[in-house]
Amino acid sequence: xxDAASSSYASYPSLRGRSVLVSGGATGIGAAFVEHFxxxxxxxxxxxxxxxxxxxxLAGLGEVTQAPLFLRADVTDLDALAAAIAAARxxxxxxxxxxxxxxxxxxxxxxxxxxxxFDRSIAVxxxxxxxxxxxxxxxxREAGGGSVICLGSTGWMKKNAGYPMYAMAKxxxxxxxxxLARELGAARIRINxxxxxxxxxxxxxxxxxxxxxxxxxxxxxxxxxYLLAEDLARAALFxxxxxxxxxxGQSFIVDGGWV
Numbered sequence: 001x002x003d004a005a006s007s008s009y010a011s012y013p014s015l016r017g018r019s020v021l022v023s024g025g026a027t028g029i030g031a032a033f034v035e036h037f038x039x040x041x042x043x044x045x046x047x048x049x050x051x052x053x054x055x056x057x058l059a060g061l062g063e064v065t066q067a068p069l070f071l072r073a074d075v076t077d078l079d080a081l082a083a084a085i086a087a088a089r090x091x092x093x094x095x096x097x098x099x100x101x102x103x104x105x106x107x108x109x110x111x112x113x114x115x116x117x118f119d120r121s122i123a124v125x126x127x128x129x130x131x132x133x134x135x136x137x138x139x140x141r142e143a144g145g146g147s148v149i150c151l152g153s154t155g156w157m158k159k160n161a162g163y164p165m166y167a168m169a170k171x172x173x174x175x176x177x178x179x180l181a182r183e184l185g186a187a188r189i190r191i192n193x194x195x196x197x198x199x200x201x202x203x204x205x206x207x208x209x210x211x212x213x214x215x216x217x218x219x220x221x222x223x224x225x226y227l228l229a230e231d232l233a234r235a236a237l238f239x240x241x242x243x244x245x246x247x248x249g250q251s252f253i254v255d256g257g258w259v
Contacts, residue, residue: 009234012241016041019092019139020240021085023075023132024102025068026053028201029151032229033099033236034068035061040237044068045088047075047102075102075128076120085135094139097240100129100150103170107162118165125169130176133191137184145188147240150177152195152251157259174251181249190248192239197255200226222257 020037024030025046034057038044043066048054054070061068069091073084089095104124108117133148140146152174156167177193184191198217200209217226235254238244253259 010237012040012237012243014242015097015237015240018042018096018240019089019094020044020097020099021088021092021095021132021136022046022099022101023128024048025099026050026057026070028203029196029199029229029232030099030101031057032233033101036230036233036237037097037240038064038066038068041065042097042240043092045071045092047071047073047081047084047088049074075132076123078128078131081128081132082135085132089139094143095136096140096143096146098132098136098146098148099236099240100132100148102128103151103153103166105153105155105163105166108165109162110164113165121165122169125166126172126176129173133180137187137189140184140189141187145245146190147244148180148184148189148191149236149239150191150193152193154195154197154253154255154259177251178249185248190239190244192244192247192249193251194232194235194239195251195253195255196232197221197227197253197258199229199232201229217256220258221255225256227254227256 020042022030022033025034026048027050034044034046038061046068049072051072058068058070069088071084071087073080075081102124129150150173153170156171173193177191180191232254235252
């Protein structure tokens, strides 16, 4: 049984029947968002280009009351993004919770990147968050409120090398949240940054977690053990639910006490 269904964790009545849209929801942290919101009884739609990953996520949710809807969409294509959001609205109703999760932390070297690389990085890590939020604004205004959850990262805070464009985009997420909090707040729309530390997903295990990384986690994290995708998902549930009704313009760091 998934820990999302465990009685040891919170259940949020306000999420039952609530329309939730997740970008990048096929695998990793995004899949955990899809799973946990669905297990709370929300009506969930998610966007991704990874059809195989999406089908695997859906296969693990056969028993939920309302099966999530997968829409294949490349969030870097703004026309495709707008069309997918419109399609999600048709199926699950006006969007009340938006989780801007899609990202790509591909490694790159500062001296070896050009303008096209820059534009691609901004498109997948930042730009879609702005325009997806813009697209759901009428839904949330008409409903009398809503919640936008923008995924940041502690990677730029730790001054890590190896992904300067990704670090720049994730730092800018905080500017986006702060820049919209007052404007959206007038319509009772909350916008917050959910900021993961080193989340040990399958991808992280495959590509980057080695003995040196495990030693670093043990040395630097205040809390022992791996930070997992479900730890982020449980924080997202709080931010999507009415329990966080007076939380906006904030950064919620979930990193085991690293930064």
